[in-house]
Amino acid sequence: xxxxxxxxxxxxxxxxxxxxxxxxxxxxxxxxxxxxxxxxxxxxxxxxxxxxxxxxxxxxxxxxxxxxxxxxxxxxxxxxxxxxxxxxxxxxxxxxxxxxxxxxxxxxxxxxxxxxxxxxxxxxxxxxxxxxxxxxxxxxxxxxxxxxxxxxxxxxxxxxxxxxxxxxxxxxxxxxxxxxxxxxxxxxxxxxxxxxxxxxxxxxxxxxxxxxxxxxxxxxxxxxxxxxxxxxxxxxxxxxxxxxxxxxxxxxxxxxxxxxxxxxxxxxxxxxxxxxxxxxxxxxxxxxxxxxxxxxxxxxxxxxxxxxxxxxxxxxxxxxxxxxxxxxxxxxxxxxxxxxxxxxxxxxxxxxxxxxxxxxxxxxxxxxxxxxxxxxxxxxxxxxxxxxxxxxxxxxxxxxxxxxxxxxxxxxxxxxxxxxxxxxxxxxxxxxxxxxxxxxxxxxxxxxxxxxxxxxxxxxxxxxxxxxxxxxxxxxxxxxxxxxxxxxxxxxxxxxxxxxxxxxxxxxxxxxxxxxxxxxxxxxxxxxxxxx
Numbered sequence: 001x002x003x004x005x006x007x008x009x010x011x012x013x014x015x016x017x018x019x020x021x022x023x024x025x026x027x028x029x030x031x032x033x034x035x036x037x038x039x040x041x042x043x044x045x046x047x048x049x050x051x052x053x054x055x056x057x058x059x060x061x062x063x064x065x066x067x068x069x070x071x072x073x074x075x076x077x078x079x080x081x082x083x084x085x086x087x088x089x090x091x092x093x094x095x096x097x098x099x100x101x102x103x104x105x106x107x108x109x110x111x112x113x114x115x116x117x118x119x120x121x122x123x124x125x126x127x128x129x130x131x132x133x134x135x136x137x138x139x140x141x142x143x144x145x146x147x148x149x150x151x152x153x154x155x156x157x158x159x160x161x162x163x164x165x166x167x168x169x170x171x172x173x174x175x176x177x178x179x180x181x182x183x184x185x186x187x188x189x190x191x192x193x194x195x196x197x198x199x200x201x202x203x204x205x206x207x208x209x210x211x212x213x214x215x216x217x218x219x220x221x222x223x224x225x226x227x228x229x230x231x232x233x234x235x236x237x238x239x240x241x242x243x244x245x246x247x248x249x250x251x252x253x254x255x256x257x258x259x260x261x262x263x264x265x266x267x268x269x270x271x272x273x274x275x276x277x278x279x280x281x282x283x284x285x286x287x288x289x290x291x292x293x294x295x296x297x298x299x300x301x302x303x304x305x306x307x308x309x310x311x312x313x314x315x316x317x318x319x320x321x322x323x324x325x326x327x328x329x330x331x332x333x334x335x336x337x338x339x340x341x342x343x344x345x346x347x348x349x350x351x352x353x354x355x356x357x358x359x360x361x362x363x364x365x366x367x368x369x370x371x372x373x374x375x376x377x378x379x380x381x382x383x384x385x386x387x388x389x390x391x392x393x394x395x396x397x398x399x400x401x402x403x404x405x406x407x408x409x410x411x412x413x414x415x416x417x418x419x420x421x422x423x424x425x426x427x428x429x430x431x432x433x434x435x436x437x438x439x440x441x442x443x444x445x446x447x448x449x450x451x452x453x454x455x456x457x458x459x460x461x462x463x464x465x466x467x468x469x470x471x472x473x474x475x476x477x478x479x480x481x482x483x484x485x486x487x488x489x490x491x492x493x494x495x496x497x498x499x500x501x502x503x504x505x506x507x508x509x510x511x512x513x514x515x516x517x518x519x520x521x522x523x524x525x526x527x528x529x530x531x532x
Contacts, residue, residue, distance in 0.1 A: 001043050006161040006531045008046040010035060011149055013059075013141070013172035014130055015050045017106040019407035022075055023050065023113070025057040025130055026340040026373075027433055030206060030407070031257075032166055034286035034433075035526075036108035038519035041085055041288070046525060047158060048111035049149040049170075051141065052080070052101055055302055057130040060373045061403050066389040068341075070376045072129060079105035087151040090223050091140050094122045096173035098148045107288070112156070114148050131375065139214060139222045142243075147170030150180075162531045165169065165201045165251070168212060168243035172224060174199055174236070175252035179227040187357050188232050192250075200530045201251035203278065204430050207344065217244040253530050255279040257302045257431040264427045266491065278528060282452055283431040284522035287514060290437040292415045299510045305442050306503055309416075312441070314468065318415030319409075320369060333495045334367045336417030336443070338402075338410055341372035341381040344428045348384060352480035361398040365492065368398065368421075369413060371405040414438040419491060423445035423479060423513045426471050439463065439513035442506035446491060448479060456516060462508035464490060499532045 014029030015021075024030060032048065059071040083101040093203040097118050103111045106394055116126045126140045150173045153160055163173060174195060181191035205211065216230055219241055225233050237246035248254050253276050256262040257411035262280025269278065287296070294308035310330065317328045328334065339345050347370060351357055360366040365521065371386055374381030385401070392399040402409055414420065420438035422429075422445065437447055439456065445463035447453045457465045466482040467475070494502050515521070 001045055003045065005045050005527055007159055008044075008162045008531055009041075009049055009153055009158070009160045009164060010164045011049045011145060011147075011173060012047055012166040013169040014053075015048060015111060015143060016407055017103070017108055017111065019411075021077060021079065021103070021106070022056040022406075023053045023130065024407070025375075027431070028167060031283055031433060033106075033108070034284070034289065034519040034522055035166075036111055037106065037283075037289060038523040040107055042520060042523060044109070044523065046109045047153070047461055048109065049145070049153065050111060050113050051130075051145055052113035052115040053127060053130040054115070054125070055128045055132075058373070058376050059404050060376075062385075062389055062401070063275050066386045066393075068374060068382045068385045077482070079103060083156060085152060086118075087148055087155050089143055089148045089151070091126070091224075092221070092223055096126065096144070098144055098152065100152045102453055103204055112149075112152055114152060116144065119397050125385075130164050130199050133402050135214065135218060136222060138212070139218060139224055141374045142169050143222065143226075144226055146170045146174070147176045149173055150176045158479075159199065159420045159468055161181050163199045164491065164530070165199065165247050166245045167202060167204050170244040171237070171243050171250060172226065174246070175224075175226045175228055175233065178232075180226075188228070188235075192236070196250060196252050197318050197319075199251045201247040203254060203256055203265050203269070206268060206428055206430055208268075214241045214243070216241060245269070245272045245275075246438045248272050252276060253279065255281045255309040255530060257527065258455065258476070260427055260450065260454055261430045274471045275396045281522060281529065282455060282517070283424075283433050283436070284517045284519040285436045285440065285513075286519040287440060290344065290411065290414065290429055291440040293515075295441050295510065299442070299507060299514075300349050303441050304503060305506045305510070306499075309442055309506065312412075312416040313418070314416075316369065316412050319412055320402065326396065326400050328367050328369075328398075328400070329364065332364055332367045332491060333419065334369065334417050335419045335421050335446070336369050336413045336438070337421045338369075338371035338405055338413050338434060339422075341374040342378060343380045344425045345386060346423050346425065346476070346479075347372055348387050348391065349423045349476065350483060351479055353477065353484065356484050358395070360488070360492075361395045364398065365496075366398065369400050369402065369403040369417060371409050371413060373405040410434065410457075412436070414443060415441045418495065419443065420445050420447075422450075422453065423483065424448060424450050425475055426450040426467070426469060436513055436517040439509045439517070442510050443501075444491075446483075446486065452517065456507070456512050458512075460490065460505075462505055462512050
C-alpha cells in the first residue's frame, strides 16, 4: 500500500463488484466497483462504504402482455466478513442499529457494507431494496449511508483524509462531520470550512429529475438535520434541499465524468455559490473485469482478433438460444444495445423507420440483441421495454430482448457482439461506460457524440459516430437518418466486404480503450487531481 497517498473513503449507494453480489442497479455501481478494483491493483489507500441491499435492486422479467414486472428475493452472501461493529443512526424517533460487513472477495480494496437487517432493530428494514420505496425511505437509506458510514469508519478505527461522495446520496456524511466538529466547540462556519477540506464530490446525471431534492419538512421529520439547525442545513443545500447542490457546497473539489459532461455540469450548477469549479475526470473501466483474456493476449501479440472474437460471439448466440429460443447466425453483423431503460437513451431509435430497418433484418444482413432494466417506478422506461419486446415479435429471427439485464449479461454482450450501439439524446449521457467495455474487446462503437465517445472516436478508424453532435428539437429524426446512413454506407460494407479493415479497426479500438479509458488511468487522475 502506498502510504504517501491520501487515505480515501469512497462512498456510494451501490457497488457492482461481481454479478453474484447483487447490490447494484447500473452504471453508477459498476463504476464504483471498478474504482475499488483499480485502487487495489494500484495499491492505493482506499476503502469503499456502501449498503448491503438484502433484496437487490430488482429482477425484471416480461409478462404475457409484454410488460416488465419486478421480483424481489432475499439474498444471503458467504463472501462477507462480520466486522463485529454495530453503530446507531437516529432516524425519526428511532435509534436504528447498523451492522458493518466487510468484502474483499473480488480483488477489491476493502468495501464496508452497512446493514439494518437485524432481528431486534426498531422500525422497518431500511436496507432492503436499492432505490426502493417512498421518499422517506430514500432519505432514511441516505442517512444510513452518510451518517452511518462516517460512524462505522470511526468505530473501525480507519483513518480518513478524503471522503469521496460518488453522487449525492452520501451528503449527510458531511452534516455528520460538521456536527462532530461543532460538538467539539467549533462554530458552524468554522466546522463547514474545515470539513470542506476533506470532501470531494462527483456529480453524474445531467437529467434534472435525477438530482434529488427534498423539502425541509421531510428532512426535519426524518431527523436528517443530524443536530444542525434548519438555517445551517439550508446554507448547505438550499430550500428546498438539493442533494447535488449540497454535495458541491460541501466539497473542496468536484468533478464530472467526461469532458462534455464537465461543460454540461458547469452550466447546470453555475448558480450554486460557495462551491468549487467542476473539473472533468472521464470514467474508465476495469480491464481485469471487462476485457476477455483471449482478446487482451491476441492484441498484445499483434495477432488476428477474429478467432477469439468469434468464440465470444458464439457464446452470446448460445446465451440467446438458451434464454430466448432464437437461433441467431454467427456470420451476420450483430449489434448490441444494453443499458438502463429510460426514454432519453432511445433504445428503440434504430427502429424509427420500419421500412429501412425491416429490409436489413428480413434480408438477414443484420441482427440486434437488446437488454435493459427500468427502475421499478419508471413507467416511461418500462413502456420503452414493452415497445422493444413487441418489435422483437415483428422480427422474430433477427431481434431479441434479453430479460433481467445484469452484470453477467452485460459482460457477455460487450465481449461478443460485433457493434455496440449507443444513441442518447445529447448531452444527456454523463459518460456511458458500456461502450468502453465493448471497445476494450474489439467491439466497434456506433454512437452519437455524447458522454465519453467524443474523446475516443476516430470515425472509421476505431468506430463510428452519427448525428454529428446535433442537439435540436428534431434530434430523433436527424439522428435516426444519420444512423441508417452510417450503418448502410460504412459499417455494413466494412463488415461484409473489407474484413482486413474491420480487424484493423478492432485493434485500434482495443488500443484506444486500454489506454485512454481504463479504470487505472481514472483512479490515478483522482489521486492526482482531486485527492491531493
